[in-house]
Amino acid sequence: MSFSVIQTIMGMIGSVGFAVLFGVRGRKLAVIALGSGAGWAVYLVCRVMGCSIFTGLLAASLFVAALSEVLARMLRTPVILLLVPMLIPEVPGEALYYTMYYLVQGYQEEFGTYSGLVLTEAGAIALGIILASHMARFFISLKSHLRSRGNKKRESNRRI
Template sequence: MSNLFLEFIFAFLGTFGFAIIFNVPLRQMPVASLVGGLGWVTYHVAVDLGTTVPIACFLGACMVGLTSDIASRIRKEAATIFVIPGVLPLVPGAGTYYTMLAIVEGNLDKAAATGVQTLAMAGSIALGLLVIGTVIQILRSATANIRKKTA
């Protein structure tokens, strides 16, 4: 539990660094960092519960998409301002690195295995954001329809 809290703090502060170099408006920086921290914690909890890594990435990305959309409504900002820094902790930087390392070591079997894993992680992040984006679009048009009917 304390481990999870520590991971949240690390991911939060790491995302804060991205918020600085991407020049996120000052007032939105903590929110963007929160999105990043929550995404990473979701990923971590999913891995702890025994899902495969790509599925955990998918769930983490869903969390990032969802919290960014909520934040964009509350703060009246574009959702991208939260998604761009927020999704970065999930991006498989380590996977890409170990794939490259295996190629340098001449261990092509290992390179293929980690490479496929990395691509699957990247793909599931994309899928997570896509699914959440689509759900939000559907909800938006549904509520617009209801409003039109009641008006």
């Protein structure tokens, strides 16, 4: 099996395990598994195409956040219930581990390098979530505005 496939499967298992730990049940677990696998696949594709870690994580988190916004409305569940477990594969585990390791060991230069990497990765994930959330709110308000405008137009036609 390819290393990328193993990474994706392990990410899916980790996401489902995290979701079970917080009480998610039923078909939502399958949705979380597929969403986290797809998000990690987006990250891997970006990296293969030569994108930076920041760009790859931004694209993956934007994809996962947008997907969770859509799926949450379809499943009538809070977005956060799907979003957090789906993002588990993107969490900067290795960089965070080495940041703490070099801090404890007293290697200031390596600590600075890895802490910058952790902040970059976390910033990319946060930015992706924020952008997807704002896009979802924009489209919902646009839909609501168009619907109310259509209702006003029908009312004015009835009066005539």
